[in-house]
Amino acid sequence: MDFGKVNVTVEGGFDIKLPNMIKVHQEFNGEKINDIESHLSKELAEKKVLENVKGKRIAVTAGSRGIKDIDKITKKVLDELKAAGAEPFIVPAMGSHGGATAEGQKHFLENYNITEESMEVPIVSSMETVQVGVLDEGIPVYCDKNAFQSDGIVVINKVKPHADFKGDYESGLVKMMVIGLGKHAGATSLHKQGFDTFHTLLPRAAQVFLKGAPVLFGLAIVENAYDDIMRIEAIHVEYILEREKDLLKLAKENIARIKVSEIDVLIVDEIGKNISGEGMDPNVTGRPGSMLKEGFDVPDIKKIVVLDITKQSHGNGAGIGMSDISTTKCVSKIDLGTMYTNSITATILDPAKLPVLMNNDKEAIVIALKTCNRVDPTNAKIVRIKNTLELDEIEMSVAYMEHIENTKELTIASDSYSFDFNENGNLFE
Structure with missing residues (x-):
C-alpha cells in the first residue's frame, strides 16, 4: 500500500524536546529447562505415552505461535515416535492463519524451521475437515481430515494466557484441538459465538473433540517471562482437561x-x-x-x-x-x-x-x-x-x-x- 506523504498541521510542529x-x-523468575531434548525423551518414557504405536500413522500438530525451540521439540517427538515403530507426519494446526490456505499454513511453519527436510517426515497440509461432533446447541466441532483419519494425534502447544478472554482454558491444548485442528471451518464455527462465551465453550467443545477424534496424548509447554521453556509435560488423553488448568495458572504466574x-x-x-x-x-x-x-x-x-x-x-x-x-x-x-x-x-x-x-x-x-x-x-x-x-x-x-x-x-x-x-x-x- 502506498499512502504517499501525510500532510498534517500540528501546532508547534514536530521539533519538540523529547525526554532522555x-x-x-x-x-x-528464570526457572528453565536447560537440555530440552534430554528432558523430553525422559518425559515421554516416564509417562509411557508411546506404547502401542508400532505400525501406526500418527499426526503431530504444529501451530502458528512462536515457541522457543519448537523445531527441536517437534523433531524429538517425531524421532521418539519413529523409534517406537510409528509412522508420524505433521499437520499444521492453526485455524485460519496462513491465509486459511493449505499452502499458506505449510509455508508459515518454515518460520520455525519446521519443514519436511528438517523434520524428516511429511507435512500433510489441507483445509479439509471432518465434523467429529456437535454441541447441545447445535454448534459443530471439526477436526483436520488427515489428523482424523490417522491412528492417533499428538497435540503440541504452549499453554499461556489468551489475548481476548479469561477462563480456566485459554491458549493451550484445548484451543489447539478445537480451533487449531478445526482449521478454518472449526475456527469460524466457534469464533462466531463470541469471545465472551469461550470460557465455557472451549472446554465443552474439547470434550466433544476428545470423544470423536483419535487424540493419543498432549504435550504442554510453559514458558517463563524470558521466553525460555520452564515446563514440558506429556499428558495422557484422559487428563488433558484436568492438567491444562493447573499449567495455565503456572503460565499466568510467569508472564512477562x-x-x-x-x-x-x-x-x-x-x-x-x-x-x-x-x-x-x-x-x-x-x-x-x-x-x-x-x-x-x-x-x-x-x-x-x-x-x-x-x-x-x-x-x-x-x-x-x-x-x-x-x-x-x-x-x-x-x-x-x-x-x-x-x-x-x-x-x-x-x-x-x-x-x-x-x-x-x-x-x-x-x-x-x-x-x-x-x-x-x-x-x-x-x-x-x-x-x-x-x-x-x-x-x-x-x-x-x-x-x-x-x-x-x-x-x-x-x-x-x-x-x-x-x-x-x-x-x-
Whole structure:
C-alpha cells in the first residue's frame, strides 16, 4: 500500500524536546529447562505415552505461535515416535492463519524451521475437515481430515494466557484441538459465538473433540517471562482437561509484564502473529480486540505507537488497530487479505483497523505525546519495547528514575541518552 506523504498541521510542529531514555533490566523468575531434548525423551518414557504405536500413522500438530525451540521439540517427538515403530507426519494446526490456505499454513511453519527436510517426515497440509461432533446447541466441532483419519494425534502447544478472554482454558491444548485442528471451518464455527462465551465453550467443545477424534496424548509447554521453556509435560488423553488448568495458572504466574503502573506513551518496535495472536499481547498492553478487559493486570497506557511488523507474519498485521499511531512505512507491509481473513474468522475487526498514520517514527512519537492530555512531553513517562514477548530489557524515560530505584526487580542498565533519529526521521535499529 502506498499512502504517499501525510500532510498534517500540528501546532508547534514536530521539533519538540523529547525526554532522555535509559535502558532498564526487568527481573523475572528464570526457572528453565536447560537440555530440552534430554528432558523430553525422559518425559515421554516416564509417562509411557508411546506404547502401542508400532505400525501406526500418527499426526503431530504444529501451530502458528512462536515457541522457543519448537523445531527441536517437534523433531524429538517425531524421532521418539519413529523409534517406537510409528509412522508420524505433521499437520499444521492453526485455524485460519496462513491465509486459511493449505499452502499458506505449510509455508508459515518454515518460520520455525519446521519443514519436511528438517523434520524428516511429511507435512500433510489441507483445509479439509471432518465434523467429529456437535454441541447441545447445535454448534459443530471439526477436526483436520488427515489428523482424523490417522491412528492417533499428538497435540503440541504452549499453554499461556489468551489475548481476548479469561477462563480456566485459554491458549493451550484445548484451543489447539478445537480451533487449531478445526482449521478454518472449526475456527469460524466457534469464533462466531463470541469471545465472551469461550470460557465455557472451549472446554465443552474439547470434550466433544476428545470423544470423536483419535487424540493419543498432549504435550504442554510453559514458558517463563524470558521466553525460555520452564515446563514440558506429556499428558495422557484422559487428563488433558484436568492438567491444562493447573499449567495455565503456572503460565499466568510467569508472564512477562512491564513493571510500572502508568505509561503515557508505549513504543512497540514490532508486532506479529509469531509474537501474539493479536500482534502485541493484551496481557502486556491491556488492549484485547474483544474489548473484554476484565482480568488483564496491566499498566494504564494513554497512547501506543507501533513501528513495524515482523517478517514472520507474512503481511498479517492484525493488532495494528489496537495501537493509536503508526507509520506509513509500517502499514505498507500489511497484506490486507491475509489480515482481514484472520480478523473476520475471529469475528473481531478492531485489530485490523488502521490507526493514525504519520510519515516516520519521530512524527508518530511526537503526535502520541501531543495527544496525551495534561502531559508535559519533556517529563513524559515513555516506555519502549522490542515486542511484547521480549521484556527483560526495555527502555524507559528518566521520569521513571525514582520508581526504578525503589523497585527491586528493576535495574538501570545504561546512562541516559536522547532519542536518535536518522535523516528520514526513523529510529536507528
